[in-house]
Amino acid sequence: MPSHQASIASQVNAETIEQHQYDVIIVGAGGAGLRAAIAASEAGQQKVAVVTKSLLGKAHTVMAEGGVAASLGNVDADDSWDTHFYDTMKSGHFINNYRVAEVFAKEVPDRVLELETWGAVFDRTPAGKIMQRPFGAHSFRRLAHIGDRTGKELIRTLQYKVIHQAVDVYQEVTSTALLVDAQGRIAGIFGYYREDGRFVLFRAKAVVLATGGWGKAYKVTSNSWESTGDGAAMGFRIGAELMDMEMVQFHPTGMVWPPGVRGLLVTEGVRGEGGLLYNSKHERFMLRYDPVLQELSSRDVVARSIYKENQAGRGTPHGGAWLDISYKPAAYVKAKLPGMYEQFRSLADVDITREPFEVAPTVHYTMGGVRVDPETCATNVEGLFAAGEVACGLHGANRLGGNSLGDILVFGRRAGAGARAYAAETAWKEIDPSAVEREAERVLAPLAREDGEQPYHLMADLQEVMTTYGGMVRSQEGLETGLARLQELEDRAGRMAVKGTRAYNPGWHTVFDVESMLLLGKSIMLGALARKESRGAHWRIDFPEELPEMGSLNYVQRLRGEQVVVEPTPVPKMPAELARLFEDDRAPGVRRRAERSGEGREGR
Amino acid sequence: MSEEIIILSVFRGDQSGGQEQAYRVPLETGMVVLDALHYIQAEYAPDLAVRWNCKAAHCGSCGAEINGMPKLLCKTRLDEYVGQVVHVRPMHAFPLIRDLVTDVSWNYRVAKEIPPFQPATPAPFVMYQRDVDRIQEFHRCIECFLCQDTCHVLREHGGHDQYFGPRMMTKIAEWEMHPMDTANRSAFLKDVAGIPMCDVTRCCVEVCPENIVITDNAIIPLKERVADIYWDPIQALFRKFRRPAGSLEPTKSPVDG
Numbered sequence: 001m002p003s004h005q006a007s008i009a010s011q012v013n014a015e016t017i018e019q020h021q022y023d024v025i026i027v028g029a030g031g032a033g034l035r036a037a038i039a040a041s042e043a044g045q046q047k048v049a050v051v052t053k054s055l056l057g058k059a060h061t062v063m064a065e066g067g068v069a070a071s072l073g074n075v076d077a078d079d080s081w082d083t084h085f086y087d088t089m090k091s092g093h094f095i096n097n098y099r100v101a102e103v104f105a106k107e108v109p110d111r112v113l114e115l116e117t118w119g120a121v122f123d124r125t126p127a128g129k130i131m132q133r134p135f136g137a138h139s140f141r142r143l144a145h146i147g148d149r150t151g152k153e154l155i156r157t158l159q160y161k162v163i164h165q166a167v168d169v170y171q172e173v174t175s176t177a178l179l180v181d182a183q184g185r186i187a188g189i190f191g192y193y194r195e196d197g198r199f200v201l202f203r204a205k206a207v208v209l210a211t212g213g214w215g216k217a218y219k220v221t222s223n224s225w226e227s228t229g230d231g232a233a234m235g236f237r238i239g240a241e242l243m244d245m246e247m248v249q250f251h252p253t254g255m256v257w258p259p260g261v262r263g264l265l266v267t268e269g270v271r272g273e274g275g276l277l278y279n280s281k282h283e284r285f286m287l288r289y290d291p292v293l294q295e296l297s298s299r300d301v302v303a304r305s306i307y308k309e310n311q312a313g314r315g316t317p318h319g320g321a322w323l324d325i326s327y328k329p330a331a332y333v334k335a336k337l338p339g340m341y342e343q344f345r346s347l348a349d350v351d352i353t354r355e356p357f358e359v360a361p362t363v364h365y366t367m368g369g370v371r372v373d374p375e376t377c378a379t380n381v382e383g384l385f386a387a388g389e390v391a392c393g394l395h396g397a398n399r400l401g402g403n404s405l406g407d408i409l410v411f412g413r414r415a416g417a418g419a420r421a422y423a424a425e426t427a428w429k430e431i432d433p434s435a436v437e438r439e440a441e442r443v444l445a446p447l448a449r450e451d452g453e454q455p456y457h458l459m460a461d462l463q464e465v466m467t468t469y470g471g472m473v474r475s476q477e478g479l480e481t482g483l484a485r486l487q488e489l490e491d492r493a494g495r496m497a498v499k500g501t502r503a504y505n506p507g508w509h510t511v512f513d514v515e516s517m518l519l520l521g522k523s524i525m526l527g528a529l530a531r532k533e534s535r536g537a538h539w540r541i542d543f544p545e546e547l548p549e550m551g552s553l554n555y556v557q558r559l560r561g562e563q564v565v566v567e568p569t570p571v572p573k574m575p576a577e578l579a580r581l582f583e584d585d586r587a588p589g590v591r592r593r594a595e596r597s598g599e600g601r602e603g604r
Numbered sequence: 605m606s607e608e609i610i611i612l613s614v615f616r617g618d619q620s621g622g623q624e625q626a627y628r629v630p631l632e633t634g635m636v637v638l639d640a641l642h643y644i645q646a647e648y649a650p651d652l653a654v655r656w657n658c659k660a661a662h663c664g665s666c667g668a669e670i671n672g673m674p675k676l677l678c679k680t681r682l683d684e685y686v687g688q689v690v691h692v693r694p695m696h697a698f699p700l701i702r703d704l705v706t707d708v709s710w711n712y713r714v715a716k717e718i719p720p721f722q723p724a725t726p727a728p729f730v731m732y733q734r735d736v737d738r739i740q741e742f743h744r745c746i747e748c749f750l751c752q753d754t755c756h757v758l759r760e761h762g763g764h765d766q767y768f769g770p771r772m773m774t775k776i777a778e779w780e781m782h783p784m785d786t787a788n789r790s791a792f793l794k795d796v797a798g799i800p801m802c803d804v805t806r807c808c809v810e811v812c813p814e815n816i817v818i819t820d821n822a823i824i825p826l827k828e829r830v831a832d833i834y835w836d837p838i839q840a841l842f843r844k845f846r847r848p849a850g851s852l853e854p855t856k857s858p859v860d861g
Contacts, residue, residue, distance in 0.1 A: 055655075056712060057747055058663040116727035119720070119779065121736050121743055128730035146743060152662060153743060160775075163712070164720045171709070195701055224658040258634020264660050338744075343660065346679055347634065456646040500651030503618065504702040507650030 012440040014433035017199045022049045022168070023423040025189060025204040026416070027175050027231055030059030031151070031405065032388025033210030034158035035111075035412025037167045040208070040420045048420075049168040051191065051202065053226060053509075056171055057159045060212050060224045061408065064151025065267035065339060067133060067143025068409070069402030070108040074129040076140035076589075081105040083139050083589035086581050088403060091137045091298045092367075092396020093536045094551050095244065098574040099374040100393035104403075104410050111409035112144050120157040122146050133272045133336075135401040137298040139587040143402040148267045148339040154405055173200060176512055177439045178207060178234045178384070179431050186383030187429035190439045194509065197502020199440055205426050206383050206419035209235055210412065213366035213389035215248075217517040217524075218471065219463040221363040222254055222265035225513075231390045233516035235370050236523070240379045242557040243392040243569075245520070246527030246538045247367035249399050250472045252302035254362025256318040261347050263362040266323065266340060268401045270352075271295045273336050275325040277306070278356065279314035285321070300398045300537045303361040307472060320360030326353055361472060365404060367395040367537065368527065371556060376418030377411055383422060383429070387415035397536025446511045452497030455510035462489055462517055470524050475542045479529045486522050493518055523557055523564055530555050530566045610682055612640050614652065615693040618702045624691060625649075631682055637692060638666055638677040641704075653703035661813060664748030668704050669693045674750040674811045677704075695753040708749055714768045717796060721779045722787040735783050741821060742778040744814040747771065751808035751818060757801045767798035770808035770818045777822035780829070794830045799823065 024040040026033045029052035041048040052059070071079040085105035089096055116122065116130065122144045123131040132141045146153045162169070175191040179201075189202040211231025215223030236242055253266040271277070277295050279285045289305040290297035297305075306321045316322055325333055330353035334341050337352070344350040350357045369392035370379055377385045388408040395403060446452075469482025493515060498508045533547040534540050553568045584591050608631040613624040627648055629640040638656055645652050656666040659678045666677040671691050682690065698706035723729070751770035757763040768776075776793060779785050793799045806819045816822075832839050 054657055055665060055708065058657045058665045060658070062663045062746075063658050063660060113727040116729060117723055119723075119782065121731075121740055121782070123740075124731055124733040124736060126732075128732045129728060146740065149662075149744065152746070156743070156745075156747075160715070160720060163716045169712075171712070195707075224660075224663065226657060259632055260635050260639045261660075339662070346661075347636070347681075454646075454650060456650060460646070498650065504653040504705050505651045506645060506653060510650075 012437050012444070014201070014436040017201045017436065017440070019201045019203065020049070021203040022047045023204070024048045024206045024208065024416070024419045025202055026050045026208040026210055027189065028052060028059065028210035028212060028388075028390075029054065029056055029169070030061040030210060030212055030388065031154050031158060031408035032412035032415070033059070033208070034155065034162050035409050036208045036210055036387055036416030036419070037162050038158065038165060039413045039416025041165050041167050043420065044166060046420060046423055048166070049170060049202070050162070051170045051173050051175055051189065053172060053174045053194070053230070056163075056169055057155055059155060060227050061151045061155045061405075063222070063224060063265065064154070064405050065148040065265060066135060066269040066272060067145030067150045067402050068108070068112055068154065068405035069135065069138060069142045069400065070112045070144055070406060071105065071140070071142060072109050072112065072130060072132060072144065074125055075132045078589040078593040079140040079142060080589050082581055083587045084108070084142065085578070086587045087137060087139050088394070088400055089396070089582070091398050091400045093398060093546065094396065095535070095554055095571050096396030097374055097393035097572055098578055099572065102578065103374055103414075104394055104406060107410045108406040111406065111413065115154065115157050115409070118157050118161050120146075120153050122153070133269065134296060135272050136268055136296045136302065137293060137400055138402065139590050143272070145269070147335070148269050148337045150405060154409075170200070174509060174512060175230065175234065176443050178238050179435060180238050180381070181429035181431070184239055184381065185429050186381060187431045190436060192443065192502070194504055197505065197508070201431075201436060203428065203431065205423035205428060206385060208377070208415045208419050209370060209384065209386040209390050210388050210415070211390050213369070214517055214520045215363045215366060216513070217463065217466045217521050218363040219467040220254065220263040222251055222263055223363065228513035228516050229366070229390075229520045230512065230516045231386070232369055233519045235379065235381065235384060235386065236519060236559050238381060239559070240381045240384060241371040242369060242523055243371040243554050244368035244396070244527065245523040245557060246531050246555065247395070247397050247536065248363060248470075248524060249299060249365040249367060249537050250303040250361040251364035252299055252306055252361050253323060253359035255348065256320045256358045256360045258348060264343070264347075265362065265364070266359050267337070268299070270323060270325055270337060270340060273325065273333070274328055275323050277302070278322040278324060279309045280316055281314055283314070285309050285314070298398055299364075299401065303472060304539060306359075306361055316358045318358055318360070320358045322356040323359045324356035326355055330354075365389065365399050367397065367399055368392050368524075375414070376421070377415035378418055378422070383426065385415045385419045387411040397538060446496045446498040447502065447508060449495070449497035452495040453492045455496050455498065455507055455514055458489060458493055458496065458514050459510060462486075462514060462521060465489065466521050466524070470521065470528060472539060474528050474538070474540050476529065479525050483522065483525045486518060486525065490518055526564055526566050527555050527557065530568070610640065610685070611689045612637075612644065613689050613691045614641070614644065614704070616652070616703050617700070619700055624693070626689070635682045636678055637670060637680045637682060637690065640682060641677065641692070653701070653705045655705045662746060664746030667695055667748040667750045667753065669695060669753070674753045676748060676750070676813050679813055695749065697753045697755070697759040698749070710764055711747070711749055711752060711769075711771065714772055715775065718772065718776055718779075719787050719789050719792060721782060721785055723784040724786050725784070729784050731783050738821065739778050739781050741816055742774040744816055745771065745774055746814060748813060750811045750813065754807045754811045756803065756805060756807065763798075763801060767801035770802075770823065772797060773799065773802070773826060774816060774818055774822045777826055780826065790830055790833050793826055794834060799827055799830060802827070
């Protein structure tokens with residue numbers, strides 16, 4: 001083995017590696033990355049590139065179904081940015097960054113209309129405006145949508161906008177490391193082309209991370225293969241701060257049967273369109289857990305309710321609940337939920353227009369991530385920006401459905417603009433050639449090992465550990481066991497070996513996915529240990545209550561050498577004019593409507 | 605049930621050559637071909653190259669040919685093939701990279717050439733559902749390129765330099781039939797995108813996993829549009845009198861636009 005490695009090491013010379021130079025490079029081509037690229041290239045003076053490990057248009061955004069939340073007020077005229085802000089903060093259990101939520105709620109309507117200008121075709125109201133549907137814990141009908149395929153509409157619209165703009169797209173290029181200069185400032189990216197495994201070195205003044213979440217760290221997940229947290233892990237390794245890593249969203253309704261589709265998303269749109277949840281005794285159990293919002297309660301509440309029904313012996317055959325929309329006209333279901341109809345018909349032999357179907361919680365979204373500035377999406381590392389699921393701040397302890405598609409538009413744009421402004425004023429940074437050579441050797445090492453750990457097996461073991469110990473139900477004992485198990489996996493990961501060559505070798509690609517998720521998995525467990533309470537998606541059975549004193553804390557994590565340091569940090573305090581909104585237990589728009597009609601009629 | 609074994613014969617190789625290799629996979633309820641390929645990667649061949657993302661038929665990454673038919677690996681159930689060997693091969697119309705992965709970059713290159721959506725005014729638009737129903741059909745496309753793979757012009761004749769293929773026709777139709785669009789793509793359709801090359805055999809319709817009726821709803825109306833403008837003598841005469849001064853291109857017909 002040593003001789004093998006030596007021979008490979010001697011082949012790597014930084015000067016022979018293919019090089020490119022861009023003012024702004026965006027890593028990731030989902031909604032946030034593409035929107036960032038549009039913003040960064042808008043002025044036309046800077047060279048901009050997108051580097052993505054997949055093909056264009058395939059990113060996880062494509063799987064978003066229900067819609068994008070924006071207070072357009074097309075269906076409910078009383079909706080307003082402050083109502084959207086109120087709903088977002090409340091569902092996030094107030095550990096969101098208020099300024100992020102404020103910017104978001106104010107800007108998202110314009111971002112949606114802009115998509116329409118670029119060719120997105122949303123479903124229409126009878127008056128010819130963009131249609132909006134109800135969704136969990138939104139005070140009004142707020143989600144602009146196209147059937148149950150809204151993510152596809154977003155990514156396709158942005159994709160075609162980007163290719164008609166001055167942006168270079170590097171498809172199927174895996175980024176393995178962010179490169180910094182001697183002062184720790186962003187200088188570039190190291191990666192390789194998946195097609196043939198050849199290395200590529202990008203020099204960049206600014207880098208935007210738009211790499212999405214790390215839901216693939218769990219066994220039962222709605223996430224596509226690429227949600228492996230590469231960006232968060234790469235940023236963490238060069239000193240970027242992570243925050244609220246314990247906050248992992250479980251979507252209440254994933255498919256459960258057959259085994260191959262376990263975890264696959266069943267859009268909240270099913271419940272938005274009237275779908276009802278039943279236990280095995282045919283009781284609408286959500287009436288007990290949340291009599292007001294019922295099936296459209298927030299995701300954390302619905303997911304836990306399904307879990308509790310199963311604990312009480314009232315679950316379905318495969319450990320979930322029944323979801324039923326068959327009482328609605330079949331034509332309506334097929335028109336509003338065409339993807340769901342087709343998904344169940346082709347993959348599970350179930351006709352959702354005729355019968356109820358089984359659903360159970362599935363890992364869906366990582367609320368935690370890279371800590372960013374609300375205005376520019378800058379991280380604490382100079383030259384590094386982050387937007388979308390990889391970033392943290394908007395969703396707090398629980399994300400509202402439809403807020404992620406809004407997030408990627410609003411903060412994708414801000415990150416692109418922030419990176420552009422920074423790049424315009426900064427000089428090129430030096431990249432140390434020996435750091436490049438070291439990274440190249442590290443990347444090649446698994447190919448040089450004769451035998452060792454199989455990356456796919458490690459991935460499966462990691463997903464098992466995260467699901468068992470860092471899942472929906474957590475305890476100190478479980479988390480500590482989980483951390484010990486992760487340590488064992490980390491030792492094994494150091495011995496990962498890959499058969500075959502560098503040419504389109506998925507075994508080799510998986511090595512880096514495993515490395516990213518091991519680091520982030522540890523970070524999730526440590527965050528979960530630190531937060532000794534239950535809040536939103538984070539449920540500690542040994543601390544079942546939400547504690548007011550912890551509502552003012554975010555947990556910020558830093559990497560010091562090999563050590564992850566977790567530090568409680570005060571949540572930014574809302575200014576008086578925003579804080580006032582929460583003095584009433586009704587959302588602003590709901591209150592205004594009630595006052596106008598002269599009595600306390602409840603909003604939806 | 606889980607004791608049942610199915611045999612997958614999977615193409616392994618690259619530009620320099622290759623052949624099918626057989627693997628034994630235990631069958632599970634509801635298993636799709638992609639599940640079986642993942643099993644092969646985990647147990648026998650970690651370097652088996654296959655492109656996939658969502659495993660939910662949303663992303664269109666995993667197009668390949670299963671027993672000769674262009675299909676999505678993630679949507680094709682193995683219980684359709686009980687008692688048969690399942691042959692899995694890469695798409696034929698694109699250059700092979702490795703195993704089941706092909707170089708589909710040509711699609712992205714030609715997509716760039718299509719004149720983009722050009723609305724009369726910025727949004728918000730007033731458009732009714734009945735007006736957008738027909739273009740929303742095209743928005744269902746997941747860009748799996750199976751229609752490109754099966755298209756005779758591309759598959760048998762390698763006419764990638766003459767015809768953009770069915771996928772790009774639906775993309776053009778999506779913009780051409782948008783009620784707010786003002787761009788004129790008729791000359792482009794005829795001279796660059798090569799719509800006359802399509803011989804309307806409807807093979808693309810057969811393989812579309814989103815059931816888009818590509819030929820009837822996108823290609824034929826576009827062909828008619830081109831024919832009306834370039835080959836209809838009455839329209840040509842009519843245009844002669846209507847054409848705005850200084851305009852060289854035929855104007856877009858407001859009736860079918």
